[in-house]
Amino acid sequence: MNHSIDVCLSPNLIDLYDLKGKIVVVVDILRATSVMTTALAHGAKEIIPVEHLDEAKGYLTKKGYLCAAERGGQQIEGFPLDNSPFSYMDESIVGASIVITTTNGTLAIKRSEEADEILIGSFLNLSSIADYIKMQNKDVLVHCAGWKGKTNMEDTLFAGALVEKLKLSHQLGCDTPHMALTYWEAVKADLSETIANSSHAKRLNGLNITEDISFCMRIDEYQVVPKMKGDKLVAV
Amino acid sequence: MNHSIDVCLSPNLIDLYDLKGKIVVVVDILRATSVMTTALAHGAKEIIPVEHLDEAKGYLTKKGYLCAAERGGQQIEGFPLDNSPFSYMDESIVGASIVITTTNGTLAIKRSEEADEILIGSFLNLSSIADYIKMQNKDVLVHCAGWKGKTNMEDTLFAGALVEKLKLSHQLGCDTPHMALTYWEAVKADLSETIANSSHAKRLNGLNITEDISFCMRIDEYQVVPKMKGDKLVAV
Known part of the structure; x- marks a missing residue:
């Protein structure tokens, strides 16, 4: 085992990790990275994750973009798409360029920029991500998006599930894996x-999105590896 | 259950938590808070945790203080005491004023200053801490000192052990508990x-301190509740 896997439990801790030369797997299970995985699996051409709402608003009037914005679990007024995976399964998604900004997930992607490769992970494509990593010969860091800087269960659980898949090929880098x-x-x-x-989940339940939650916990629903190419996320 | 228990996994995340009105339990199992607990259990009059090495050096020439300094697991030259609990068990400790600076633990104490009460926790005094908290009618936050900002196993495990003791009297505040x-x-x-x-443990094993580690994992070795009064830690 020449390579390692480590886990960063919050975007607020990412500066403690050296990302250079590594594959960083960004995860925001509820729901940003589950949505991105779903959209690419259903034929979206590309996803443009943007950190700030203003930047996303700039795309609303541009031709050829579908735009999604969420803050605090709720869809932002004026944006046609929300942050539910079920909104990314129909015909309109095929071939689309989708602009997304969310509370935590898009920020974690931005803060991973120094990595050699940025992948988007979710339970929906867990095995595909693991299989891709096994072919790369690189150290891996799971970057949990959490909630407003705090560590959360679902992203940590995804990290644990990916460590389980890679524990025979990658050393556990520190205590968090x-x-x-x-x-x-x-x-x-x-x-x-x-x-x-x-x-x-309690926050989202208040917004009546229990179906989203159970969908986001499905393992290996899709075989897709979303990877950042420049500022766009595509399926590789 | 009118009160809650929450867990902050790193001093680098403490700004995300509102400490006002709360009991904050600072924990640095290997070894700062285990050492402090041991010293007070063995009759030390008070402990002065200081963040910076220079501040600790200022006490070296003052009369009436025993001084300990550790960085990266190793004793700093010129300081008579190290960061091993076994150094705080003999006669010289009785009635002593002890100045301590360590890599992580003393920093976490400093960053807890806004709390209503700051307690020092370790496995050595787990039940005493839990029993004290049950009598206070306050929200509780466990502040894990970690290692240079990163989350570690042993402090998180102490947090879990304290949550187990308090789960019938305190609601679990967020995902981390x-x-x-x-x-x-x-x-x-x-x-x-x-x-x-x-x-x-691997770091300390390199320094030949396996006995320290197994001592620090003993549960309820002492019945002492170390609490900050001003800038000093005393047994209450």
């Missing part, structure tokens, strides 16, 4: 029950 | 084996 792996192993049999206790 | 509790429950039967895998 051990912790995430143990946490994942302890609850994976009751994933839905665990996530029902998460603060973000 | 759930995560820490599940992690603790999953490994508590094999605590020594788990900690042997921790990055800090």
Whole structure:
């Protein structure tokens, strides 16, 4: 095992990690990276993740872009698309260029810029991400988007699930991959029950999006590897 | 349950938490808060945790102070005391005023200043801390000192152990107390084996301090509640 896997539990801690030469897997299970994975799996041409709302607004009047914006779990007025994976499954998605800004996920992508490769991970494409990484011969860092800087369950659980997939090919880099792996192993049999206790599920339940949550917890629904090429996310 | 318990996984995330009115339990299992607990249990009059080495040096020439300084796991030259709990068990400790600066623990204490009460926690005094908190009617935040900003196993496990003790009296405030509790429950039967895998244990093993590690993992060795009064830590 010449390569390692490590886990950063919050975008507010990412400066503690050296990203150079590494594959960074950005994860925001509820719901940004699950949405991005879904859109690319359903034939979107590309996704442009933008950090600031103003930048996203600039695309609203440009021809040829579908625009999505979410803050605090809610769709922003004036944007046609929301942050539900079910909004990215129909015909209109095929071949589309989609602009997305969200509370946590797009920020984590931005803060991963120094990496050699940025992938987008979710339970929906867990095995595809793991298989892609195994072919690359690089160190890996899972960058959990969390919630406004705080660590959350669902992103940490994804980190643990990816560590489980890679533990025979990659050394565990520090304490957090051990912790995430143990946490994942302890609850994976009751994933839905665990996530029902998460603060973000409670937030989203208030917004009536229980179906989104259970969809985002499905493992290997898609075989797609979303990767940043310049400022755009495409399927590789 | 009118009160809550939450867990901050790194001093670099503490600004995300409102400490006002709360009891903050600072924990740096390997080894700062274990050492402080040991010293007070063995009759030290008070401990003065200082953040910077220069400040600690100022006490070296003052009469009546025992001084300890550690950086990166190693004792700093010129300071008579190291960061091993076994150095705080003899007669010279009784009635002493001890000045301590360490890599992570003393920083976490400093960054907890806005709290209503700051306690020092370790496995050595786990139940005493829990019993004290149950009598206070306040929200609780466990502040894990970690390692240079990164989250570590042993402090997170202490957080989980304290959540387990308080889960009937305190609501779990966000995702991290759930995560820490599940992690603790999953490994508590094999605590020594788990900690042997921790990055800090590996660091300390390189320094030949395996006995320190196993001592710091002992649960309820002492009945002492170390609490900050002004800039000094005393037993209450």
